[in-house]
Amino acid sequence: MTETKPLIEFKDVTFWYGSTEDQPALKNINLTIHEGDYVALLGLNGAGKTTLQLCINGVIPNSIIGEFQGEVIVDGNDTFETPVREMAKIVGMVFDNPEFQLSQMSVGEEIALGMESLGYSYPDMVKTIDEVLEIVGLTGLIDRSPFGLSGGQQQRLSIASALAMQPKILVMDEPTSNVDPIGKEEIFQVAYQLNRERNMTVIMAEHEVEVMAQYANLVVVMHEGEIVLQGTPEDVFSNVELIQNLGLRMPQVAAFGHDVEKLGLIDLGGQYPVKLDQAVETYGPLFNKKAG
Amino acid sequence: MEPIIKVENLWHIYPTGNVTAVRDVSLEINPGEIVGIIGQNGSGKTTLVKHFIGLLKPTKGVVYVNGKDTAPLKVQQVAANVGYVYQNPNHQLFARTVRDELAFGPGNLGIPEDEIEARVDQAVKFFGLEDFLELHPYRISFPLRKLVGMASVYTMRPDVFILDEPTTGQDNITTQTVYRLIKRLRDEGSTVLCVAHDMILLAEVVDRMLVMRGGDLIMDGTPREVFSNHEIMSSTHLTPPQITTLSLKIQEKYQSFNKTVLSIDEMVSEVQKSSQS
Ligand SMILES: Nc1ncnc2c1ncn2[C@@H]1O[C@H](COP(=O)(O)OP(=O)(O)OP(=O)(O)O)[C@@H](O)[C@H]1O
Ligand SMILES: Nc1ncnc2c1ncn2[C@@H]1O[C@H](COP(=O)(O)OP(=O)(O)OP(=O)(O)O)[C@@H](O)[C@H]1O
Ligand SMILES: [Mg+2]
Ligand SMILES: [Mg+2]
Numbered sequence: 001m002t003e004t005k006p007l008i009e010f011k012d013v014t015f016w017y018g019s020t021e022d023q024p025a026l027k028n029i030n031l032t033i034h035e036g037d038y039v040a041l042l043g044l045n046g047a048g049k050t051t052l053q054l055c056i057n058g059v060i061p062n063s064i065i066g067e068f069q070g071e072v073i074v075d076g077n078d079t080f081e082t083p084v085r086e087m088a089k090i091v092g093m094v095f096d097n098p099e100f101q102l103s104q105m106s107v108g109e110e111i112a113l114g115m116e117s118l119g120y121s122y123p124d125m126v127k128t129i130d131e132v133l134e135i136v137g138l139t140g141l142i143d144r145s146p147f148g149l150s151g152g153q154q155q156r157l158s159i160a161s162a163l164a165m166q167p168k169i170l171v172m173d174e175p176t177s178n179v180d181p182i183g184k185e186e187i188f189q190v191a192y193q194l195n196r197e198r199n200m201t202v203i204m205a206e207h208e209v210e211v212m213a214q215y216a217n218l219v220v221v222m223h224e225g226e227i228v229l230q231g232t233p234e235d236v237f238s239n240v241e242l243i244q245n246l247g248l249r250m251p252q253v254a255a256f257g258h259d260v261e262k263l264g265l266i267d268l269g270g271q272y273p274v275k276l277d278q279a280v281e282t283y284g285p286l287f288n289k290k291a292g
Numbered sequence: 293m294e295p296i297i298k299v300e301n302l303w304h305i306y307p308t309g310n311v312t313a314v315r316d317v318s319l320e321i322n323p324g325e326i327v328g329i330i331g332q333n334g335s336g337k338t339t340l341v342k343h344f345i346g347l348l349k350p351t352k353g354v355v356y357v358n359g360k361d362t363a364p365l366k367v368q369q370v371a372a373n374v375g376y377v378y379q380n381p382n383h384q385l386f387a388r389t390v391r392d393e394l395a396f397g398p399g400n401l402g403i404p405e406d407e408i409e410a411r412v413d414q415a416v417k418f419f420g421l422e423d424f425l426e427l428h429p430y431r432i433s434f435p436l437r438k439l440v441g442m443a444s445v446y447t448m449r450p451d452v453f454i455l456d457e458p459t460t461g462q463d464n465i466t467t468q469t470v471y472r473l474i475k476r477l478r479d480e481g482s483t484v485l486c487v488a489h490d491m492i493l494l495a496e497v498v499d500r501m502l503v504m505r506g507g508d509l510i511m512d513g514t515p516r517e518v519f520s521n522h523e524i525m526s527s528t529h530l531t532p533p534q535i536t537t538l539s540l541k542i543q544e545k546y547q548s549f550n551k552t553v554l555s556i557d558e559m560v561s562e563v564q565k566s567s568q569s
Contacts, residue, residue, distance in 0.1 A: 044463040045435045148308055152333030177461045179333060179489065185531065207463055210534045249464040252492070252535040256556045260563050276534060280541045286563050287542050287549040 006073075007169065007201055008033040008056060013070035015051060015060060020067050025051040027225040029070070033203065033218070035168075038195045040212035040233075041205040043222035044247055049205035052222070053171045056203065057091040058084050075168060089118070092167035094159050094175045107133070107149075108142040111161050118165065132160040135190055152179040159187060163194075170194065172204045184208070188215050213237065213251045213274035221246070233274045240272075253279035260286070294359060295320035296452060296483050297344055302353035304339050313339040315507040316353075321485070323451070326478055328494040328515070329487045330530060331504030337487045338379055340504065341454050344485070346370040357452070372401055375450035379457045379487070381441040385429040390421060390440055393429055397448040408447070415443040418476075419469060435461045442473060452483045459490045471497060492533045495519070495554040503528060520552040535559050 013029040016022060026048050033039055041049045054060040058079035061068035072079045075090050105113070111129050120128065133139050136156040141149070146157055159175060170191065176184040192215050194200040206212050212219065213233040221229040221236060223246050229236050237243065237254045244250070250258070250272075257272035257279075266286060273279040297320070304314040313336045321327055329337045342348040343355045346362045346369070355362045358373055375397075378384035387393040394412045403411075416422055419439045424432050429440055442458065458470045467490075474497045477484050488494055494501065494515060501518045503511040511517075511524050518524060519532040520540065531537065539553040539562070549566070553559045 044465060045433060045461075144309060148306070148311075150334040150338070174461060184489070185529070207461075207467075247463070247465045252533060252556055253538055256535060256538070256559050259556060259560050263560070263564070265563055265567055276537060276541070279534075279538050280545065283538065283563075284542055284545055287566055288546040 005035065006032045007035040007037075007075055008203075009071075009073045010052075010055070011071040011073075013055060013068075013072060015055070015069070016067040017051075017064070018066070023225065025066075025225055026055070029227060031220065031227060031230070033201060035201055036195065036199045037201050037203075037218050038192065038216045039201075039203045039218045039220060040216035041203065041220050041222060042207075042209065042212065042248060043205075046224075047222040048225045049222055050173055051225075053093070053173055053203060053205060055079065056169065056171055057093055058082055058087040085117070088167075089165065090167055091169045091171055092162035092165050094155075094162045094170070094172045105146075106143050107138065107146060107157055110146055110157060111164050114161050115164050128164050129160075132163045135163060136160045137186055155179050156187070159190070167200075169201045169203065172202065172206075174205055174207065176206070176208075184211065191215070209237075209249055210251045210253075213254070214276070221248070234271060237274050238271050253283075257282070293322050295356075296323045296358060297321040298356040298359075299340075299343070300354045300356075302340070302343060302355060303351045304336070304343070304348060305351045306339075312507050314343075317507075317509045318353075319502065319509060319512065321452075321483060323483050324478075324481055325500060326474065326484045326498045327486070328498035328501045329485060329504065330489070330491075330494065330501060330518075330528075332528060332530075335504040335528075336507045337504050338456055341376065341456060341485060341487060344370075344452065344454060345374045345376040347376070368400070371397070371448070371450070373450055374452040374454065375445035375448050376454045377438075377441045377445050377456060377458060379460070381429075381434070381437040384441045385437065385444070388428060389426050390429055390432070391425045393440055393444045394421075394447050397444055401448060411447040411449070415447050418446070418473070419443045435463070435466055438462065439466060439469065442470070446473070450482070452485065453477050455484070455486045455488075457487055457489065459488065459493055467493065491519075491531065491536075495533050495536060503530075515554055516552050519554075 010029045010031040013026055014024050015026040016024045043049050055072050056074060061080060062084050108129055112125055115125055133142060136159050138156055146154060155175060176187050179187060188211050191202045195202050216233060219233050219236040220227055229239060237250055240250060240258045251274045254272035254274045257268055260266050261268050273282045299317055299319045302314055302317045305312050331337050343350060344357060346365050346367045349363050357370060362370055385393055387396050394415055395408050398408045398411055421443060429437055459467045474484055498515060501513060501515050502509055503518060503524055505528050519536050535556050536553060539551060539559060542549050551562050553562060
């Protein structure tokens with residue numbers, strides 16, 4: 001792969017929500033994300049995933065009170081010096097609790113709300129709304145009240161709202177926590193398509209490791225405010241003991257590989273398949289002894 | 293055995309938007325069963341279970357809990373037997389501190405003070421809430437708030453325990469707490485209904501699964517039956533756990549293998565079997 005230029009750089013970032021006497025929420029974060037990366041942020045509750053994401057759109061340090069050290073550069077902007085409203089044109093945010101983001105209007109108006117500052121003409125706005133509703137699978141619900149939608153439908157709506165701003169970077173904080181499996185698959189697919197086709201950079205915090213292993217090219221594991229592992233899914237999930245000691249889960253097919261390797265039934269050299277197709281290839285022969 | 297929940301031709305139509313959320317559903321749940329309810333967003337899972345606690349009344353049909361028609365009952369009357377942990381804890385919690393939240397339910401049931409205290413202590417230990425007892429429920433994180441929601445139902449010791457998406461936003465450690473809760477409820481003889489998108493959780497803990505699609509109950513079977521039913525899985529777009537899918541794909545590829553596994557351990561013992569034969 002050719003080397004692309006860094007789009008997001010964290011340089012020695014430390015952040016405290018309260019006093020510097022307490023444990024910081026982020027500790028010496030150094031992280032480089034390139035344009036077109038699909039990043040999975042993994043870690044236990046409280047590990048610092050959301051805090052790290054809030055540094056990308058500049059809400060930290062600009063809108064949240066705390067003690068901030070270091071530097072975050074996003075698309076050439078030092079977030080410390082750039083107004084949050086400028087950052088909002090580059091970074092779209094999707095949170096895990098859409099209810100708090102919803103207003104009193106219809107689905108269509110909800111999406112239009114964020115677009116107003118972008119100066120769309122009315123026909124362009126309508127067209128974009130239709131497009132994003134189709135992307136998230138909510139076509140036909142444009143006139144419904146967001147409050148009458150199911151939890152998962154609300155979550156898709158907030159993704160549609162973020163997409164309507166046509167950001168370069170999409171930050172998603174557990175965007176599928178209420179979504180059904182197909183909805184999840186769709187949302188990960190949507191993010192993947194935006195990533196592949198429009199080179200959108202995606203930074204996703206997510207507990208479901210199987211899907212992250214499927215889609216992300218960079219996995220970042222956080223623990224108590226620090227980055228403890230980063231690399232490709234295959235590399236990260238070869239650190240089985242560390243992952244398990246941190247209290248995290250391995251993708252099921254990788255955990256399975258580790259278990260059968262320990263029993264001496266297969267030799268994988270400590271590198272386990274993390275994606276389903278790889279797993280079928282690797283493990284199939286184990287189950288075909290008789291026929292073969 | 294008398295079913296603890298009996299649903300006869302239940303319909304629920306929301307007046308707003310005229311949505312038919314549950315369409316002519318009939319089912320029975322026996323005491324002590326651990327049942328998962330799955331289906332896409334908007335398929336009617338939450339609407340269905342809200343009838344079991346009297347939060348919603350049938351548009352048509354009847355729901356019996358312990359043999360009693362729930363339609364004329366108030367939520368408080370049903371609550372002695374059925375506990376509901378909301379999908380969204382913000383709709384459930386209202387006390388000023390976590391401790392009050394846990395004590396509220398049993399207090400309302402007229403349980404003696406010392407017994408309430410014992411239950412609260414036990415729940416605090418089980419759910420790991422020691423550090424948050426004096427905080428307002430809104431001051432703690434969403435995943436913790438969900439645990440508080442579960443704990444405050446657990447202190448009521450209902451016969452039927454309904455969990456609506458208990459692992460949403462939970463990390464692996466708190467998801468394990470949910471597993472342990474369901475296993476403990478099973479050991480205590482409670483009936484558990486668990487609405488969930490988390491197939492790994494369901495595969496490992498439930499005996500029976502109800503599959504909803506567009507307001508219809510389209511299948512009622514064991515997890516193994518449901519996961520290996522191609523038609524049901526593809527028409528509801530549900531995805532089994534990754535390890536189950538692996539076993540299904542290997543079945544497709546090698547006819548000599550025909551086990552649909554539900555867990556990593558089951559898959560490992562399949563390899564052991566095939567290496568010994
Ligand atoms: N607004 C806040 N004020 C004070 N402390 C906070 C605030 N938000 C988060 N924290 C603390 O900062 C740390 C990191 O929290 P953060 O929300 O970033 O974790 P997370 O990895 O996103 O967790 P989760 O998986 O639960 O979403 C935690 O110790 C948390 O309690
Ligand atoms: N208060 C309401 N008013 C109007 N329609 C509603 C209301 N609550 C739910 N609905 C609609 O009823 C249908 C079933 O919703 P329900 O919440 O029961 O689904 P669910 O299976 O629990 O979904 P999810 O997985 O997203 O939680 C959906 O079409 C939903 O939009
Ligand atoms: Mg978070
Ligand atoms: Mg629901």
